[in-house]
Structures are given as structure tokens and as C-alpha cells.
Amino acid sequence: MIEITLAHYLALATILFCIGLIGVLRRKNLLLLFMATEIMLNSVNIGFAAIGHYYGDLSGQMFAFFVIAIAASEVAVGLGLLIVWYKRTGSIDLDSLSSMRG
């Protein structure tokens, strides 16, 4: 059995963050794109909780709570915008956002 240390948690957080980042860069569907940003924010939560435990310091966990709250409010605003966009254009594809160029 290997013991799980801080490094493992940080590696997990980094891997999740990279998965999210790739999702943001690659996804064409806006809903999945927003989901990818949520993955990124949640990877940060893992990291903060682990580091906070490692230092025996509460501010990391506090930060994680604030990140959760902010992620929730971001979803509220983002989905609101998406619903309006879907009603207007009938699409939530990234390519539908292309009336402005230059």
C-alpha cells in the first residue's frame, strides 16, 4: 500500500485542471464548455482542501467554500444567458456566436 500524501492530491488537482482546460479549449457545445470550467473550479477545491489539511490551516478550506459558492452563482448566470440564447437562436453551439468579427 502506498500512503497517500499531499503530492497525490496536488497531482489529482492538476490532472483535473488540465482536463477542464482541454475541455474549455476543445468543446463546441456551450453547455459542455461551462461544465469544463466547473471541473477546473472543482479541481482547485481538492487542492485547497488538501493543502489546508497539510498546513493545519483553515483558510484553504475557507477558500474552497468560497469557490463552491462562486461556481454556483456562475452557473446561475451562465445558464440564464444560455437559455436566452437558445430561445433566440435555437442553438447552443459555439459556432452560432459569430455575428461579430474583425
Next chain:
Amino acid sequence: MLEPIVVTLEELNLITLVPMCIAIFGALLIICIDLVKERLDKSFYLMITLLFLAVDFVAVLASAGLFEQVGSVRGFFDVMFIDGLAILGQLIIVGASMLFIPLALTSKRFHEYNYPEYFGMFLFMVGGFQFMVATDNLILIFVGLETASLALYTLIALHNRDKSFEAAIKYFTMGALGAALFSFGAMLLYAVSGSIEIAHIAAVVKADEYANIEILLVGVVMLLAALGLKVSLVPFHTWLPDVYEGSSAALAGYMSIVPKIAAFVVAMRLFEFLIHSGVVWLEVILYAVVVLTMTAANLWALVQSDVKRMLAYSSISHAGFVMAAILIATTQANSALFIYWILFSFTNLGAFTMLWVSRQKDLLPGQSSDHPYDKFSGMIRTMPVAAVVMGLFMLSLAGMPPFAMFWGKLYMISAAVNAEYVILALIMAINSAIAAYYYLKLIVYMFMKEPHYEGMQQYYMTNSSGALKTIIGFAAFATVFIFLALNPIMEFVTALVQKSGF
């Protein structure tokens, strides 16, 4: 058994919270009034907003007085941190908000101003930006940034055109990415130092003699990317022209001033301790970003066919210019940043208000955007006063003496020369020269060309009202005559910056 925690009021130091609380209270009041009595006129809500912003401004001035007596103040369990940067940042944020919100008093009716929530959210946004500058705690910076940004996305979308929704979604996507990058960067700094207060992080990192410099650098680069998304540094600027085009000119002008100064203050707090301790890598990265932002944005601005998009790229270039102050990191450069931004806000207020008064309901025939250059051609024949005023703002943005921006550029370049960044100063000067070209292009259109459309005079002032003309007059007056007041402003800003140790 846990000891009960006793907190005295003096310890909380509530004075540090007063300015933001005023803004937030105003927002709640507006929403409550709407619950009790619906369908009040927008001018009523506007006056409430202005009133609270004015009180807010006075409260910030009061904390400036306190700062002069006792130095920087911490409050609320050391989370709030009022120093010279916080005061200057808040003064610019609240002052610019007071100048921009009366742009709601248009003669045409617009969708967003029918909702009292617009004004409520505006005040929440101001409160968010104030929190962002008045702390050195990464949690509160993050929360303030997101409060303000989420309100701003909604304000953009409330303009209720297809383009404004598109702009809001684009801005939201970039903002969400920025939030993730900011929190990951903060996590890495926390991993290195075990603290989320910038002052502590600086102290711990210094005591370790930069043992974990790699992790630190990755974290700082992520924070730079997150803040770069907010202040639109190249290569994180891609959203900005579209967002400016999609939102109303009044809000676009606001976005070119207020969110950026808040992000600049945070950047100053975050990066300067590293630069002072001689982290060469960060200097190289910042140098590259600054030069790239100034130059590339100028080149893009040259090829735009829409005045609003041109102003958007020009504001990216100005942001790069100002970011140089954070690279130089002397007291003079940091003061120059604030002075530049004060002068820039007057000039941009004028330029964007000129676009706002000429906003017509439908697009011109054969055009795909609201303010193409063609619309302004021959303006001197039909609306001479408006053409001269618009030309004045363009000359100021181009940095012609004796208008406002000339002094800002002069002060910034002299700060660069004094800190022995001669090449940077040269690049800044060359970029000012390139920028003059596209501002003069609009002047050429207005003064030298024949009118492109028949009966254009009805369009130039279609949206104007007494209030908007007053604001344009004020902006023009400030742009021309501010050099008379430059010395006191400079002394005030320099004293505040120096006293907070930047």
C-alpha cells in the same frame, strides 16, 4: 470545550467597510423600492444611484483622511486593507461610475433602463470592484472580482439585442476561465507559502529564499493570465472587441475604465513584490506581454472599419501602456499609472458618449455595425460642434499636447526613462505615433470627406439629451483644461502611493 471568541467593535474596524456597504445598501434599497412600488421612472432610480455613489465617494475621501493620519489600516479580522492604492483605486472606480451612470438619461428609450435591477446591479458591481481593491486577501479579491463580473455580464445582456447576448456569453466564457485560472494560481501560492494574504506570501517566500520558485512562477503566471483576461492583455484580449461592439456604448466606455483599474491595483499588489526581489523570469514575461499588447493592438486598430471596435483596440493598447508601470515598479511609475488612468477616463468618457448620442435604432444601409467610419464622414458640414468635440477627444487619445492624455503619456514615459528602461520608453513613444494614425483617420473622415449618407445630421444627435450634452461638455472641459489641475493631482497621487510603500 472551545473558548468563546470575543470580538470587540474596535477590532473589527468597521470604517474600512463603510464605502462598500454604502454601495451595497443602495443596491438593496433600489430592489426593495421596486418590490413596494413598481413602474417608477428611470430618472428616480438614477438619482438614488447617484446619491449613493456620491456618499460612497465622500466615505472613501474620509478614509483617505484617516490614511494620512495613521497610515494603512486593517479591519475585519485583517481581511480589509486600506492603503493608498485602495483609496486611489476606489476614488477612480466610484468617480468614473458617477460619470458614466447618467448616460442612462437618453432621449430614446432603451430596454435595460426600464428595469430598476439595472441600477441595483450597477451598485453591486461598484461594491464588488471596491472590495477587490481594498484588500490583500486572495479570497476577497476573488469574491469581489466575481461579484462585479457576474453583475457586469448581466448588465451587458440586458441591452437586449442579439449582439449583446452574444457579447455577454463570450465575456462570460472568458470570465469563467479567468476565475478558474485565478483560483488555481491562488492555490499554488497557498501551496508554496501556506497563506492567502499577499503580504504574508511575500514574507514567507522571501524567508525561504525562493526555494519553490518553479511552483511560484506557475502560480504567478496563472494569476497574470487571469488578470490579463480582465485588463485585456494580448493574448488574452480576444473577447474585448466583440464585447465592446455588442454592449451599449455607455457600458463599453465604462468597461474600458473601471474593471481595468481594479485589476491593475490587484496586479500591482501581486507582482511588484516579486519584481522588487529580482525574479527575472517574471520581468521577462511582463516585458514581452507589455510590448506585445501595445504593438499588436495598435496594428489591429489600424485595420478596423468601425469606430467602436477601433476604440476597443485602442483601449487594449492603452492597457498595455499602463501595464508597463507594473513592470517598471517605481513610485513614479505607479503614480503615473493612476494619473494616466484618471486622464484616460475623462477622455474615454467623452469619446464613448459621442458614440452613444449618435446611436440610431437601425443599422445604416449596407453596414453591419453601429458606428462605421462612413457614418462620420463629412460631419463637419452637418454638425460642426459635434465634429470639433469628437476631434478633440481623438486628439487627446492620440496624445497631442496640451490635451489630457499627452500629460499621462509624458509622465509614464519619463518614469520609464528614469528607471533606465530606455528601450521600453522608445517602444512606448513609437506606439503613440502609430496610434495617432488611426485616431487621425477618424478626424480625416469627419473634416475632409464628403458626407456619405443623405440627411445624416438626424443621426449624430439622435439619442442626445440635456444630461448627455452636459456630460460631453464636462468631459471636453476636463480634457482641455485638466493640465491646470495636474500638479495638485500629481502631488495627491504620489503622496498616497509613496506612503503605501509602492
